[in-house]
Amino acid sequence: MSRSAKPAGTRDVLPDEMRELRAISRAIVDVLEEAGYGEVRAPALESEGGSFAEGLVPTSPYRLVDGNGETLVLRSDMTVPIARIAATRYASVQPPLRFSYLARAWRRIERGSGEAREFMQAGAELLGQQPTLAEAEVLGVLARVLDAAGLRDWRICVGDSGLVSRLLESAGADQGVSAAVARALTDADFVALDAVLSGVDGGAAVAAIARKRIDADELAGTARGLADQVGADALGPLEQLVGALPDELRTRTIVDFGLSPRIGYYGGLVFEVYDPSFGRPIGSGGRYDRLMEAAGRPMTAVGFSLDVELVHAAIAGEERGEGGAQ
Amino acid sequence: MSRSAKPAGTRDVLPDEMRELRAISRAIVDVLEEAGYGEVRAPALESEGGSFAEGLVPTSPYRLVDGNGETLVLRSDMTVPIARIAATRYASVQPPLRFSYLARAWRRIERGSGEAREFMQAGAELLGQQPTLAEAEVLGVLARVLDAAGLRDWRICVGDSGLVSRLLESAGADQGVSAAVARALTDADFVALDAVLSGVDGGAAVAAIARKRIDADELAGTARGLADQVGADALGPLEQLVGALPDELRTRTIVDFGLSPRIGYYGGLVFEVYDPSFGRPIGSGGRYDRLMEAAGRPMTAVGFSLDVELVHAAIAGEERGEGGAQ
Numbered sequence: 001m002s003r004s005a006k007p008a009g010t011r012d013v014l015p016d017e018m019r020e021l022r023a024i025s026r027a028i029v030d031v032l033e034e035a036g037y038g039e040v041r042a043p044a045l046e047s048e049g050g051s052f053a054e055g056l057v058p059t060s061p062y063r064l065v066d067g068n069g070e071t072l073v074l075r076s077d078m079t080v081p082i083a084r085i086a087a088t089r090y091a092s093v094q095p096p097l098r099f100s101y102l103a104r105a106w107r108r109i110e111r112g113s114g115e116a117r118e119f120m121q122a123g124a125e126l127l128g129q130q131p132t133l134a135e136a137e138v139l140g141v142l143a144r145v146l147d148a149a150g151l152r153d154w155r156i157c158v159g160d161s162g163l164v165s166r167l168l169e170s171a172g173a174d175q176g177v178s179a180a181v182a183r184a185l186t187d188a189d190f191v192a193l194d195a196v197l198s199g200v201d202g203g204a205a206v207a208a209i210a211r212k213r214i215d216a217d218e219l220a221g222t223a224r225g226l227a228d229q230v231g232a233d234a235l236g237p238l239e240q241l242v243g244a245l246p247d248e249l250r251t252r253t254i255v256d257f258g259l260s261p262r263i264g265y266y267g268g269l270v271f272e273v274y275d276p277s278f279g280r281p282i283g284s285g286g287r288y289d290r291l292m293e294a295a296g297r298p299m300t301a302v303g304f305s306l307d308v309e310l311v312h313a314a315i316a317g318e319e320r321g322e323g324g325a326q
Numbered sequence: 327m328s329r330s331a332k333p334a335g336t337r338d339v340l341p342d343e344m345r346e347l348r349a350i351s352r353a354i355v356d357v358l359e360e361a362g363y364g365e366v367r368a369p370a371l372e373s374e375g376g377s378f379a380e381g382l383v384p385t386s387p388y389r390l391v392d393g394n395g396e397t398l399v400l401r402s403d404m405t406v407p408i409a410r411i412a413a414t415r416y417a418s419v420q421p422p423l424r425f426s427y428l429a430r431a432w433r434r435i436e437r438g439s440g441e442a443r444e445f446m447q448a449g450a451e452l453l454g455q456q457p458t459l460a461e462a463e464v465l466g467v468l469a470r471v472l473d474a475a476g477l478r479d480w481r482i483c484v485g486d487s488g489l490v491s492r493l494l495e496s497a498g499a500d501q502g503v504s505a506a507v508a509r510a511l512t513d514a515d516f517v518a519l520d521a522v523l524s525g526v527d528g529g530a531a532v533a534a535i536a537r538k539r540i541d542a543d544e545l546a547g548t549a550r551g552l553a554d555q556v557g558a559d560a561l562g563p564l565e566q567l568v569g570a571l572p573d574e575l576r577t578r579t580i581v582d583f584g585l586s587p588r589i590g591y592y593g594g595l596v597f598e599v600y601d602p603s604f605g606r607p608i609g610s611g612g613r614y615d616r617l618m619e620a621a622g623r624p625m626t627a628v629g630f631s632l633d634v635e636l637v638h639a640a641i642a643g644e645e646r647g648e649g650g651a652q
Contacts, residue, residue: 007373007398012411015364015425022355022365029348038341039348043444044370044430045388047333062371062398064390068437072333072388085338099341104370104430111394118369 009109009117021120021312027148028122028306029102035141037100037124042081044104045072052087052294053080056265061108074106079265079288079303082125087297095128095299102308116309123285123305127292131300135269136244138285138302142273143249145306150315151275153323155252157213158241158271159259161286164210166234171202185210185260210258216242216250241269265291273306277317282310335435335443347446347638353474354448354632355428361467363426363450368407370430371398378413378620379406382591387434400432405591405614405629408451413623421454421625428634442635449611449631453618457626461595462570464611464628468599469575471632476641477601479649481578483539484567484597485585487612490536492560497528511536511586519584536584542568542576567595591617599632603643608636 006012013021029039048063048071057080060073075081078101086097102122109115124141126134139156146154164185165178177200184192193210197203214222219242223235238255245253261270266286273283285304292301317323332338339347355365374389374397383406386399401407404427412423428448435441450467452460465482472480490511491504503526510518519536523529540548545568549561564581571579587596592612599609611630618627643649 010369013367041339043336061393
């Protein structure tokens with residue numbers, strides 16, 4: 001279609017699908033507002049260069065020069081603008097601060113990958129709350145959002161992005177090994193992981209732990225079993241989080257000891273949202289205190305974002321009975 | 327603020343304002359859905375070059391090269407994508423077709439103008455309906471939308487973009503004069519208008535007509551009075567439209583004989599939405615059959631778009647009692 005002005009990685013949404021996406025989006029926004037997370041809107045176009053987030057987020061592939069010679073980029077998420085808003089417009093407001101959004105974002109795609117270049121995100125950010133309370137609150141709100149959206153079989157997979165590096169540190173591995181392991185985990189490349197760890201004392205045990213995924217209910221038992229290898233301290237943050245979750249949420253939670261963040265501003269708790277009817281994460285989130293520090297307002301920060309179109313696809317999959325737990 | 331990543335002409339919307347904007351947006355979308363205008367979403371990024379709309383819309387100042395070397399632009403409206411969707415995805419669907427949208431668009435701004443670079447539009451498009459029915463239906467839906475949004479004192483100002491050029495043609499003016507007059511009217515530059523028309527036989531009468539704004543209720547009488555100067559034919563399209571409006575809408579309608587479209591795809595009916603509490607148009611629309619022809623599916627096309635933030639500003643102005651009609 002030579003007349004088409006629709007680039008690869010973008011698509012039109014027609015009325016029947018739009019009605020469903022709108023119902024999901026409104027349900028999410030309403031739950032977040034009720035929970036005290038006020039919706040904000042931020043510019044899609046951001047100034048390039050000089051941003052506090054430089055080095056913590058991938059460089060945007062969508063860079064343009066406007067009529068006045070200013071270089072602009074399309075935002076890749078809403079977490080960075082909300083960190084900016086908290087540090088500037090709310091500079092004198094006492095935390096905790098709660099924000100939500102429903103917004104388009106843009107990301108780099110590989111040609112022919114079939115990935116979406118533009119996507120609609122819904123999410124929430126909690127800033128300046130006591131860490132364990134903050135993490136448990138955000139996961140609890142996420143659960144309410146997923147229920148309200150109409151998803152039945154969702155699971156949240158949590159991890160501690162510092163766990164493996166702490167284990168490697170106690171094993172005496174150097175920083176080069178740690179960095180190579182982090183890369184392998186981000187790519188979920190377990191062949192590379194084994195190769196890197198084969199030369200490290202105790203590396204096989206770390207590799208085994210990094211592969212482990214268990215139900216959160218089993219964490220206490222597993223932690224006792226692993227205590228000799230990893231020390232109770234290393235698992236402490238995950239134990240604290242899992243202990244703070246209400247029963248009905250803990251039974252939906254999986255612990256992935258090797259879960260690694262894909263974005264540089266995350267550190268500590270990271271999580272992904274799954275549904276058995278859909279083959280990849282439909283949302284993600286975690287702690288990003290280091291982004292708030294870079295923004296000039298250091299505080300505990302936890303947030304999540306959902307890809308609204310993937311949530312919709314997962315609901316459709318459940319309705320077709322794909323991968324259902326029941 | 328060197329830490330800010332917010333370029334000129336963009337702004338953040340914080341929760342209190344966002345709640346009001348969301349209520350307005352939802353009310354508009356719901357009225358449009360009820361009226362049979364199904365909401366669509368289209369990519370914000372469009373391929374540059376080879377678009378059927380080339381020459382009918384301003385060149386985008388937001389041009390970028392993505393990682394794969396493709397040149398993309400940010401859309402400047404939703405009318406062009408909807409024309410594309412109607413000509414492709416709905417190629418075999420019998421008209422009339424009705425679409426609506428709530429979407430961000432981007433436009434060129436002058437440095438320091440205080441104008442918005444990014445704006446949120448809500449609008450509707452009616453394709454393939456009998457012309458007078460189509461124009462009256464779209465204006466009627468627009469009226470319902472404005473009421474539902476919570477605006478009290480709105481007015482619609484209608485014009486016929488072909489009127490002045492038809493008058494100049496009967497006066498024997500050449501095309502250069504017609505083009506200069508069209509530019510002067512688009513810029514609402516009446517000094518330039520008088521200068522151009524001073525050298526034309528009957529130019530003073532045309533200039534006087536182009537300046538005239540009357541209540542739609544007075545059109546029949548005015549038309550009789552103007553008949554000698556302009557011929558009944560020249561006013562025919564406006565008389566037909568005004569005759570097709572229900573009373574309660576006609577009393578809100580103003581006829582502006584010199585109203586000129588700002589976008590190249592409009593021809594025939596053009597209109598703007600005003601509120602006495604706000605100094606400039608909060609929305610606009612008109613006939614764009616020539617865009618459908620360029621898209622390869624020639625048919626009658628009428629649509630409107632509202633700037634949601636300006637609608638909100640006008641409502642706030644009414645609440646403060648500014649410029650109220652009562």
